[in-house]
Amino acid sequence: MNSPFDKRIDPVKLRRQLAVYFIMGSINCGGKDPVIVLREAIAGGVTLFQFREKGTGALTGQAAYELARELQAVCREGGVPFIVNDDVEMAAALGADGIHVGQEDAPASSLRSKLGHSAIVGVSAHSVEEARRAIADGADYLGVGPMYPTPSKSDARPVQGPHLIQELRSHGITVPLVGIGGITPAKAPPVLSAGADGVSVISAISQAEEPGRAAAAFAALYGKAT
Ligand SMILES: Cc1ncc(COP(=O)(O)OP(=O)(O)O)c(N)n1
Numbered sequence: 001m002n003s004p005f006d007k008r009i010d011p012v013k014l015r016r017q018l019a020v021y022f023i024m025g026s027i028n029c030g031g032k033d034p035v036i037v038l039r040e041a042i043a044g045g046v047t048l049f050q051f052r053e054k055g056t057g058a059l060t061g062q063a064a065y066e067l068a069r070e071l072q073a074v075c076r077e078g079g080v081p082f083i084v085n086d087d088v089e090m091a092a093a094l095g096a097d098g099i100h101v102g103q104e105d106a107p108a109s110s111l112r113s114k115l116g117h118s119a120i121v122g123v124s125a126h127s128v129e130e131a132r133r134a135i136a137d138g139a140d141y142l143g144v145g146p147m148y149p150t151p152s153k154s155d156a157r158p159v160q161g162p163h164l165i166q167e168l169r170s171h172g173i174t175v176p177l178v179g180i181g182g183i184t185p186a187k188a189p190p191v192l193s194a195g196a197d198g199v200s201v202i203s204a205i206s207q208a209e210e211p212g213r214a215a216a217a218f219a220a221l222y223g224k225a226t
């Protein structure tokens, strides 16, 4: 008999998709067109994208929806899954591939009934306890951080460093994990060595002079973690 678990994303596939996880909204692109930034980043090797329209000056309402739709189309062209940050109604309306929620957002357990059993559900975790609860609530992957100081989130929790990923792994947490916060190609190897399956990145790609080259520098790390 089929259970809803049969429809959940295959963790092996998800680990590959988490490798170069680009997160961005209109305020992260230094005045450049987000559509062009995303197109270049995907050409460089981005494997997953999260639309995060948040912070001072971010678009709201219809304008945010329209940008989301355009970026989703770019992801479709590039064969990259499209994840929405925080907003489950937007994710459902767009038919997004998944959603990412934090500890202050809707609980993961409430999301699948709105998005379908095959949706990718990501949850932020800052401790073993939060990680265990998120997994029990149905998270497919965890976003763990901040690894390093970040210029992109004013209300970020204190920096924990790659050690937190090691701690989660040593407590038997085997679900796909991605590090977040201040990650550059130079700072990514300790995150991967600690046990992350990938890195999630805003500024190191969106603010790069050449987002495609920046994404390629992350993609080139795989197989080379120290
Ligand atoms: C992959 C990933 N990990 C963590 C976060 C942070 O989510 P959250 O704590 O809800 O903070 P906001 O991004 O909503 O400000 C994330 N977005 N993605």
Ligand SMILES: Cc1ncsc1CCOP(=O)(O)O
Residues within 6 Å of the ligand: 145, 146, 149, 150, 151, 152, 153, 156, 180, 181, 182, 183, 200, 201, 202, 203, 204
């Ligand atoms: C959304 C988020 N959550 C924790 S740190 C962070 C911001 C990551 O952005 P950057 O890669 O520019 O540090």
Ligand SMILES: [Mg+2]
Residues within 6 Å of the ligand: 085, 086, 100, 101, 102, 105
């Ligand atoms: Mg959130």
